[in-house]
Amino acid sequence: SLACAGDVNNDGITDIIVGTSQTEHVVNDAGKAFIYSGTDGTLIREVIGLTVGDNFGWDVDGVGDLNQDGYADVIIGAPNDQGIGSVSLVSGLDGSTIHYILGMESLSFFGKSVSGLNDIDDDGIEDFIVGAPSEDNTGSNSGAARLYSGATAVLIRTHLGAGLTDGLGGAVARLGDADGDQVGDYAIGAGGSDVTFPNAGAVYVYSGLTGTEIFHDYGSESGEQLGIAVSFAGDIDSDGRADVIAGAWKSDAGGTDMGEVLAYSGASGAILYSLVSSVAGFGFSLDYAGDVNSDNRPDFLVGAPLTSGGVPPGGAAYVYSSSCSNPIVYGAGCPGTGGYVPSLSLQGCGIPGTSVQVLISNGLGNAPSLIIVGPDQVDLPLGAGCVLLTFPFLQIQGVALDANGSFQITAPLPISPGITEIFLQAFVIDSGGQKGYSATNGVQLLLEQ
Structure with missing residues (x-):
């Protein structure tokens, strides 16, 4: 896993956090997270999982300055911690633990997805969201996503999967303001949703202010797993609202299981365009890339882990511009x-x-x-x-x-x-x-x- 960590070392440049969830430095599959300087790539610090099979570092993200010490802090997921899953909020200043949260249910995979959020509870400190796609609240593996206060780690709200095997919370993402209420919103993926077809998947976008749904979309074919990845996409359609991208890595739109990425208007939920590829697993992972080609338009990254590139199992990452005219x-x-x-x-x-x-x-x-x-x-x-x-x-x-x-x-x-x-x-x-x-x-x- 990989994410921007914010300015962890307080040098004015955004740093990077990398999770390696199967590292065996202490015990098997305990996992690690490494924070590197955005200035020169030097290692700032490493944070180590301590228990066999924790998978510490499965997902990582920056969460702003939670303890108000002038240094950006980070969140690290360990979805197999104690057979339940956990997240740790770690100080950018010294690597100490600010908050530790254990999931609510055995085998829930709590911490499989994590993301910083904007200030949802209006206390001046950024908050965060954690996915638990294997929770059983509304059926086996229906899933859940929970929002927490960055200041106190108190639970703000919970979203539950709609039914059996939904896997809600398999992906979560911070967005900008999609609905125009001046508060940042967020997206949640449910790659196992069966609402339209078995394992067609779904993506949901929610108001940060109220938690109400802004829009959703369901997968259009069996097994495509829409929502396996979700991400902020910038303002693709230039309407002043945050837009969203979602991956359907098993979509057949470009060939059997080749994958697809859909871009949505944050304001209306309309599909702005889709990207298909001839490489396997396209859309398994996504991230916002800023303006890579300096055309004043947002760009984004797409991962395709099943692409061999001539060296199986290989994998590949692609950078796309949103500046072309899309349907x-x-x-x-x-x-x-x-x-x-x-x-x-x-x-x-x-x-x-x-x-x-x-x-x-x-x-x-x-x-x-x-x-x-x-x-x-x-x-x-x-x-x-x-x-x-x-x-x-x-x-x-x-x-x-x-x-x-x-x-x-x-x-x-x-x-x-x-x-x-x-x-x-x-x-x-x-x-x-x-x-x-x-x-x-x-x-x-x-x-x-």
Whole structure:
């Protein structure tokens, strides 16, 4: 595990904390955390787990200056401590323990995920959140995430998984202000959620001020494990609100188990875009990267631990810019058989001469369909709740959905100075629809010039 630690040595530069949860310096798998200077990379200090199998350092983060001594402090998770799990809040000044919290249930994996938070309880000191994805409160491995006061370690609030094997709290993250109330918010992943499909996963974003849900999203396919990782993403859509990224490392969007990363508007929960890859396990880990390429746009890191890179098991990390023009979902579709509304999505950036992935899902199995592409967005009612969302037509492409009601194609983007944006929508021939068809949402893609 790896995170920014804040300015631990008080030299004005942010330092780094690294967790090695299976280090055997004292006893087997006790674990360690190392804090390194952001100035020159020298080791500031190491903090050592003391008990067999603690896995101390499984996750780490900076938590601000909890004891108000002028030095940034850190949080370190040990999810197997005493067979329960724990977190330690450690002084940046001298490495002493400020707070130690033991989980509430055996085998809960408390401390598997940790994150500093903004000042949730308004006492002037940053707070923190801890995930326990194997707690059994609402069913076996339903999971939990708990927020604590950084000043006193008193429990502020608890979020519980919705049901059996949800694994809520497998990932947690500090966000900025997503809902515009001037208080920082936070995200929680539940990679095992079965709300839509088995192990499809879920991501939830909550108000730091009240703890109420701002938005959620559920995985769109069985086994993709959306929410295995969550992170702050900066302000991707430039609306003044914090945005969110979430990983679905087993998504088949780019190939079997290749993985996917979804970027969400913090204000609305709308999917701003998705990234797919041809490398296995893409999206297993995520982090905000600041502005790496100096374009005044947020960038972020994506980990893919199953990628061999020619040297199995290898693994890889990628840095992505959010500055490209990404697909924007607009409008709403209308239902067909069984009340199911098909969905249209694009994956990729609006760079002429490159390609994007066009995906239809949730349609009628084996049904013929039409994908229409136009230069303008319209809102033309067709009756029975169906709406035409683009006109006139630049292109109409006939396709056939598979048995699961899905279709995917790689589509080249035109190189034409006269075309600055395109709009897409799909119609599925479906006798279960009131008009004999169902329709998708629309997708807008700005083309960079």
